[in-house]
Amino acid sequence: MHSPFFFDDKPLRLSRFPVKQVNRSLQAWDATDEYLLSHCQEQNLLAGNKTVLVFNDSFGALACNLTDHQIFSVCDSYLAQQGSQYNLEENELNMNNVQLLSSLDELPTQVDVILYRIPKSNALLSYQLSLIANTYHASTPTFIAGAKAKDIHSSTLKLFEKFLGTTTTSLAKKKSRLVFAQLEKTHNTLAHQDCQWSLAHNDLVMNIHNMAGVFSRESLDIGARFLLEHLPEVKANQQVVDLGCGNGVLGLTLLAQQPAAHITFKDESFMAVASAEQNIAENLPEQLSQCRFNADDCLTTEASNSADVIVCNPPFHQQHATTDHIAWQMFNDAKRVLKPGGELRVIGNRQLGYHIKLQRVFSNCKTIASNKKFVVLSSIKR
Template sequence: MTTQAQLGDNTYTLERFPLDQKNRSLQAWDSGDEYLVNYVQEHYPDANSILILNDSFGALACAFNTLTVYSVNDSYIGHQATRYNLQVNELSSESLTQLNSLAALPNQVDLVILKVPRNLGYLQHQLAAISTALPADIDVIAAGKTKDIHNSTIKAFSQYIGETSTSLAVKKSRLIISKTSGLNKVAPFPVNWPLEGSEFEIQNHANVFSRDSLDIGARFFFNYLPQTSKARSIIDLGCGNGVVGLMTLKRCPKAHVTFVDESYMAVESAKLNITHNLPEQLDQCEFVQNDCLTDFQPDSVDLVLCNPPFHQAQAVTDHIAWQMFKQAKQTLKHGGELRIIGNRHLDYHEKLKRMFGNCKLLGSNKKFVVLSATKNN
């Protein structure tokens, strides 16, 4: 994997997180980062403070380390990677303030730069936050892959920030150039919708998977969730908005459920949904932002439920699923169970059989399989 990044006038060693992922062809920066750094160094040489949004692995925080930097990220892993890459490059973190995606933004900076997220709703949330936090006449410069910048992307900048233009493409990336104009627009998040087949109402923050309705994978998984009055320790791993853990808690009323996700908005959505729908069971729940189950107590839980992702940022990859399975096995008690749902084509059956020594098919349809693996050693 290439780890030497030329950003502006300097070369940095940049690593993706988690560090032990198998796909070493992926790198921790892209041409959009390069374009942003070159553009800012050329056009804003006197900037002293900068607000950075969606800096996936800290490339931009390293490049602008001499400035006062506020770095906003919805990713726990992104924050970890930023601190790590600053340390590897022997750069100070004293002038860096890391903010999660729901934190209040600073009300005065010289410049805003951001990487355009794939999720349009999350982009709208971030632009609205910029619009309400900052005064007029602050430049906002965004970068994204040319193929990912659509008319709706430009419209969002115009609607929430102000007059907007785009640059020429360089290495298949393009800049969006705008300036705050005091619009003070508010984005319509979180959103609410009824959970089909239940009395529950779901609340979702902007950057949560399947934000507006129940996704078809979770709908199928509901058919294979546990149901018992016996107290059990359960983890909803990669919990998203927490619907799997919510339905499990309803069926297992004495269980202790831990909701784990690397997205701050996901964990907060899960907490909202338990608080709103099962407030009397809130004290049976924990809500944790984490890199999968890193540092969880070994041999400590009875059941891990998981709908693993097969992408990270813009990259399609199965290393997160592998990490989830491996750490689930470590965290389960002897005789504990990992129960997952996955797309049929991802071949999780063979992965689990290799790792656990067993794997049972609980159910399937044309798109999904539900699998169970038991920790016997």
Template sequence: MTTDAVLANHPFTLHRFPLEQKNRSLQAWDSADEYLLDYISEEYQSVRNILVLNDSFGALSCAISTLYQQDEQLPCIHFVNDSFVSTAACRHNLKENQLPLTHISFLDSLETLPHAVDLIVLKIPKNAGYLQHQLAQLSHLPADIPVIAAGKAKEIHTSTLKSFNHFLSEPKTSLAVKKSRLIFSSTTNKPVNSKFPVSWPLESTEMTLINHANVFSRDSLDIGARFFINYLPAGKKPLNIIDLGCGNGVIGLQTLKRMPNAKVTFVDESAMAVASAQQNVQHNLPERLSHCQFTHNDCLTDFAPNSTDLVLCNPPFHQAQAITDHIAWQMFLQAKYTLRNGGELRIIGNRHLDYQDKLQRLFGNCKVLGNNKKFTVLSVIKRS
């Protein structure tokens, strides 16, 4: 969707990604972005090297590019994000607002942060463990770099401030404006290592799962995956399989174990998820690593049509703080495009989401493989 924003007194046209989503009530910026930008435009007028963490759709990067443009020279921005979608949205919105990409370095969540920065701005992520990981990264930077964080007031807890205090200088907070709040801190050059990745034994197996900070159900096997494992394929067919929205890769990993001739492609929009999946295959089934691909992507965008035998998926029903089914619908549409005729999409979902009706309309068939009080496992076949 396209929306017009005014950020730090500058107008912008911003798109929320993916572009095809139909929920027009969602916008590509929020009041925390507005508050943060208003503050730094008043208090920091001469910075040139800025580290931007967790900019959801590029609103911060677009506004900062304009705020600190001097004599046609743009500031140097280091954009850090775990999300493929967020990075794609930032690139798109910069172009939409006639801002070049040459002044921005795009880094994923596992890359080393630059040290030569004048200001750090951070949108507080929903995942507290991921925030701790990022603050640990910041603790390794030179001392006295200002850190300005922004988030919804209801999501800034005492534990949030304790995390800042553990890794950075003692934080202070602003008054709430439009239900958002700022946190003020700075680097101290007293490095504290992150506790991530974490690892734990996978129940009823000899496997150990390794999980980076921003991976869904990072500390234990989630109940959906536990139920889905009972309905994974087995056999000796040399199938091409996609673990879509793979997370730590447990579904694809279990499938590799049950299907000795299969090839599995692990796909997720989180860089940390893809890295976790690759480490888990390498650690637990190293002999199968050559049969795997690991792809950081927006669902199955740009995958070849009619190229896959089976797609396994536990679709999310939220994007950041927004509850939405557009990601699931995108996964279903792209799975149909990617599957060969006779290929199968097999999913697990919460029963109340009514995926059965969506899949029946899209594929013309839908079979219930199993269910319990919370989840249902569904299978659909692509027919010509």
């Protein structure tokens, strides 16, 4: 859909990614994007040729408006990165001025302006702010952050004060607010990049690493814990996919139970995939060569009829939006990728009604286990 943004007097057409979503009412930009860009324009912060560093640009709304400058866009989301690429190409913008970086890539050495969309995760916020402080303390670029006003708490501002320096805020506009910080501080170590905890399951005791951008990074989430009690039986040499792997604990447990399995770890978070690889390398180093680790849009890059078993704990949100389109895509992708006779095993909150979706996609769905909050479901590709 057309956005309120223009580039060279031409309206930009911005789409969420993936493009074929069930919920088409969700936009690829919001009032925070508008506020950040309008502030830069009003304050003439981008006069001349500038190098701009953008963090957490959901679908390229910021990058697409700034391609007459040198842009570095950093995010932990493969989907956001693909969305930025798609919108840049669809609007026929100058790709030569834009470099899309993952959260694991090195930052450019010199920038003039940093536009920072505040993430939901305080762990990721702390890590990124400490990284910015370490990298740009000496050059002190202009730093502007933004988010919905309701998501900027006093604790949020204390993190900006802690890692960057003097912090102020703007008035709210369209329920969004800007945060301005002076880069006055530097830190010898990055903030909580790697969180570690032990997981005991049956006779297994595993050391789990979670990087800053990983879901439920300080402990095993209760859904995954329930699914661990009801994992499918995997045979030697079978091809298994841990879809939406997070830290990889499901695939790690399956591999510990069946050391001759081949596991593919898939997630849209670059940090999640890196965490999964680290967890296999530390806990099951002899099986590392039997594993693949890929950031992906669900199973888009996987071959059809290639997997024997897929396990999945689907998310029900994308960025700040609650949506079920990811679960739909995961289930449809799983059916395509599974071999005939292959199984998809899923856990979900009872109220999400995944059994209805699975029945529609696979024409079968069996309840494996349930409790007051969760249900474990199984569907077979016929």
